Amino acid sequence: MFLNQFLFLSAVLFCIGVYGVLTRKNGVLVLMSIELILNAVNINMVAFGAFNADLGGQVFALFIIAVAAAEVGVGLAIVLLIYRNRRSIDITEADLMKG
Amino acid sequence: MSGTFVTLVAAEIERPSIDWHAIAPELILLGGGALVTVIDLIWLERVRKLIPTLTSLVFLVALIPVITLWADGSGLPRGLWIIDENVPATGVWEGAFVVDNYSLVLKGLFLLSAYVIVLLSTNYMSEGDYYDSEYYQLIAASVLGMLVMSSSRDLISIFVALELVSIPAYLMAAWRKRDLKSNEAGLKYMLMGVFASAILLYGMSLLYGIAGSTLLSDIAAAIDIGESRPVITLGIVFTIIGFGFKVSAVPFHTWAPDTYEGAPTPLTAFLAVASKAAGFVALINVVIVALPTQANVVEPFIWVLAAITMTVGNLIALRQTNLVRMLAYSGVAQAGYMLAPLAVYDGISDRATSAVVTYLVIYAAMNLGAFAVVIIAARKTRSAELSSYGGMFNYAPGLTLAMTIFLFSLAGIPPVGGWWAKFEVFRVLTEGNRTSGIALAVIAAVNSVIAAFYYLNIAKQMWFLPSPDGDNSRIAIPPALLAAVGLTVAATIVSGVLPGVVSDMTDFVNVAAGQ
Amino acid sequence: MGVQQNVAQIPVDLGSAQPRAVAFAPVSDFLREYIVVGLFGALAFGLVAAFIGLASIFRPDRPTADKVENYESGVDPVGSGWSQSQIRYYIFALLFVMFDVEAVFIFPWAARLEDLGVFGLVEMVIFIFILALGLAYAWRKGVLRWV
Numbered sequence: 200m201f202l203n204q205f206l207f208l209s210a211v212l213f214c215i216g217v218y219g220v221l222t223r224k225n226g227v228l229v230l231m232s233i234e235l236i237l238n239a240v241n242i243n244m245v246a247f248g249a250f251n252a253d254l255g256g257q258v259f260a261l262f263i264i265a266v267a268a269a270e271v272g273v274g275l276a277i278v279l280l281i282y283r284n285r286r287s288i289d290i291t292e293a294d295l296m297k298g
Numbered sequence: 299m300s301g302t303f304v305t306l307v308a309a310e311i312e313r314p315s316i317d318w319h320a321i322a323p324e325l326i327l328l329g330g331g332a333l334v335t336v337i338d339l340i341w342l343e344r345v346r347k348l349i350p351t352l353t354s355l356v357f358l359v360a361l362i363p364v365i366t367l368w369a370d371g372s373g374l375p376r377g378l379w380i381i382d383e384n385v386p387a388t389g390v391w392e393g394a395f396v397v398d399n400y401s402l403v404l405k406g407l408f409l410l411s412a413y414v415i416v417l418l419s420t421n422y423m424s425e426g427d428y429y430d431s432e433y434y435q436l437i438a439a440s441v442l443g444m445l446v447m448s449s450s451r452d453l454i455s456i457f458v459a460l461e462l463v464s465i466p467a468y469l470m471a472a473w474r475k476r477d478l479k480s481n482e483a484g485l486k487y488m489l490m491g492v493f494a495s496a497i498l499l500y501g502m503s504l505l506y507g508i509a510g511s512t513l514l515s516d517i518a519a520a521i522d523i524g525e526s527r528p529v530i531t532l533g534i535v536f537t538i539i540g541f542g543f544k545v546s547a548v549p550f551h552t553w554a555p556d557t558y559e560g561a562p563t564p565l566t567a568f569l570a571v572a573s574k575a576a577g578f579v580a581l582i583n584v585v586i587v588a589l590p591t592q593a594n595v596v597e598p599f600i601w602v603l604a605a606i607t608m609t610v611g612n613l614i615a616l617r618q619t620n621l622v623r624m625l626a627y628s629g630v631a632q633a634g635y636m637l638a639p640l641a642v643y644d645g646i647s648d649r650a651t652s653a654v655v656t657y658l659v660i661y662a663a664m665n666l667g668a669f670a671v672v673i674i675a676a677r678k679t680r681s682a683e684l685s686s687y688g689g690m691f692n693y694a695p696g697l698t699l700a701m702t703i704f705l706f707s708l709a710g711i712p713p714v715g716g717w718w719a720k721f722e723v724f725r726v727l728t729e730g731n732r733t734s735g736i737a738l739a740v741i742a743a744v745n746s747v748i749a750a751f752y753y754l755n756i757a758k759q760m761w762f763l764p765s766p767d768g769d770n771s772r773i774a775i776p777p778a779l780l781a782a783v784g785l786t787v788a789a790t791i792v793s794g795v796l797p798g799v800v801s802d803m804t805d806f807v808n809v810a811a812g813q
Numbered sequence: 814m815g816v817q818q819n820v821a822q823i824p825v826d827l828g829s830a831q832p833r834a835v836a837f838a839p840v841s842d843f844l845r846e847y848i849v850v851g852l853f854g855a856l857a858f859g860l861v862a863a864f865i866g867l868a869s870i871f872r873p874d875r876p877t878a879d880k881v882e883n884y885e886s887g888v889d890p891v892g893s894g895w896s897q898s899q900i901r902y903y904i905f906a907l908l909f910v911m912f913d914v915e916a917v918f919i920f921p922w923a924a925r926l927e928d929l930g931v932f933g934l935v936e937m938v939i940f941i942f943i944l945a946l947g948l949a950y951a952w953r954k955g956v957l958r959w960v
Contacts (some may be wrong), residue, residue, distance in 0.1 A: 236493075236497070243500070244506065247510070253511060262454055264459065270465060273468050277468065290485065292487070296556040
C-alpha cells in the first residue's frame, strides 16, 4: 500500500488550508480554505481505512462530508447576512468589538 | 441516526434489540423537537406564543427517563444494544453509545440548563423583532447534540454531536439580523468554530489511523505501547487544540468575548454554560477513555493551557467596563480552573473527572443566574455597562441580593456553591503531592484572589454607588425570569451549604468505556 | 457490463500457464478495469475528431462578422463574459447541496435493501421524514417563493 503518499498529499492540503484561513480576508475564501482542510482529513480517513482494512474511516468521511455541507451552508448564510448589512465580505472590517 | 450505519457495516446483519430505555432521553428530545417544528409549520403565527412553553415541556419530559435510568442504577452502564445469546454483538461498532452515571449527571445538567435558558429567552425573544419559533427549535437541536455527546465513546459520534451542538449556535449568535454586532458575533464564532472542527478532525484522523478503529477504547488499547511516537503526539495535540477552541481556552479564546457581547444575551448564557460544558464533556471522553496511557503527552499540554487560561482570562476581565464582556472573560478564567484537574489525571482519572463535573454543575447554576440578572437589569437600563448597575440596591434589593450570591459563588467565597467546586479542584491538584499539581494549585489560588477583586467590584457598584441617572423606579420582573433566578439561586445555595448533594451525584466510579 | 465481467474473469495467478494472464500480469485488477474506460474515452475522442475533420474537408468556409459571433439562444451577446448571478439563486443552491449530500446516507441502505428488511426501512423512513421536515419548513415559511 502507498500509505505515505496519501498522508503526504493530505498534509500538504492541510497546510495550504491553514495558510488560507490565516491570510485570506474574504469570508468566502476562508470557508473554501476550511473546506481544503476537511478534504485533507477525508483523504487521511479513507487512506487509513484502506490501510487498516477498516470501514470506519470511510463512514467517518461520509459524515464529515455531510456535516461540512451543513457548516458551509450556515457559514455562507452568515457571510451573506454581513454582505447585506455592510456591502462587504472583508472579515477584517468586522471589528466593532475589541479588547 | 447512527443506528442505520451500525447495522450496515456489520458483516452479519441481525436485527438488533435496541435498549429503548437507555436512549429514551435522546428519542424524546428528537421526537419533541420534530413535533414542535410540525406544530409551528401547521399553525405558524397562531401558536407563536406557545412554542417556548412546548419546548421547555419537551426538556422536562426528556428529563424523566434520565431520572428513571438513574434510579435503576443497577443496570448501568448500558449500551445502545441489548446483548444476549440470541443477538450476538454486532462487531466493532458495539459500545459507541454508553449510558453510565457520568453521562446521566451531564444529561440532567444539560436539560435543566436548557430549561432555564428557555425561561431566560421567552421575554427577550418575544419583545424583540426576531424569528422566535426557530430559535427554540435550534436550542432543542443543540441540546440533543449535548445529550448524545455525554454518551459518546466513539470519534464519529463525538464529532457529529459536537457539530450538532455548534452549528445551531452559529445561527443563533447572528440572530439579530440587522444588528451589525450580532452579525459580527456570528461570523467570528462560525469562522473560529469551523476552523477548530477542521483542526480537531485532522487530529482525530491521525488517532484513527494509528488505532484502525474509531472506538475510544480501541484507540486506548492501540496506543498503549509504552512510549510516545510523534504521530500519536501530533494527533493528541491537534485534538486538544480543537476542543480548546470549543471551551474557549487561551490562546484559542479570541472569539468568546466578541461573540458573547454581540449575541443575544440569553444565547450568551447558553454558550457560556451549556455549549462550554459540552466541549468539556468531549474533552473528558477523549482524554479519560482514549488517552489514559498518554499522560506524559496530555498532562503538560493541558497544564500550560490551564495556567495561561486562568491567568489571562482574569487579567483581561479586570479592566472590562461591560458586564457581559467581563462575564465572558471570567468564563474564560473559569474554564482554566475546570481544565486544571485534567492536568493531573494520571492514575486518578475518576477523581479528576468528578472534580470537573462538579465544577460544571455548580458553574452552570451560578453563571446562568448571573446572566439572568444581567437580562433583567437590561430591561430597565438598556445597557450592560458596569456603571449602569449603580444604585440597584435602592430600587431592586432582591435582585441585588441574588446577584451578590452569584458573584460570591463565582469568586469562590463560602458558603455559596462556588467554594465547593474550587475545593474539589484543589483537592485533586494536591492529591499525590506532585510538583506540577501543587504549582498549578498555587497559580489557581493567586487567580482566585484576582478574580474576587472584580467580582466584588460589581457587588460594590450595586450596593453602595448611586444610580447614574438617578432613576430609582422599580424593575418589573416577568414570571419566567423570576423563576429562572429562583431556580439558580436555590441551586447555588444548596450546592454550597450541602455539598453532599452534588458530590453524591458526581462521585461516580469512572467514565465507562464501550467495549 | 459484459466487457467488465470478461476482464474480471482473467486469472491473476502468476503461476498459471495461461498466456493472457502473463501478458496482463504487471497491471492490477483495479487498473485493468480502467483500461476499458480509457478505450471508451479514446474511441469517443476519435469519432468526434473524425466527423469534424471530414466535415471541414467538404464544407464551404466563408466567415462573416455575424457568423463567428458566439451563439447564445439567438440573443445578441453584449458585455463581458463575467456577470454576477442573482443572489436569490443562493437559497436554492444551498437547499440543493444539503439534500444532495444527505443522499449519501441513503445509498448504503439501498445497496443492502433486502438484507436490512423492515428494520432498515423504518430507520430510513425516519431519516427521510426528518429531511422532509426541512423541506416542508422551507416551503411553509415561503423560502421557496420566487422573490
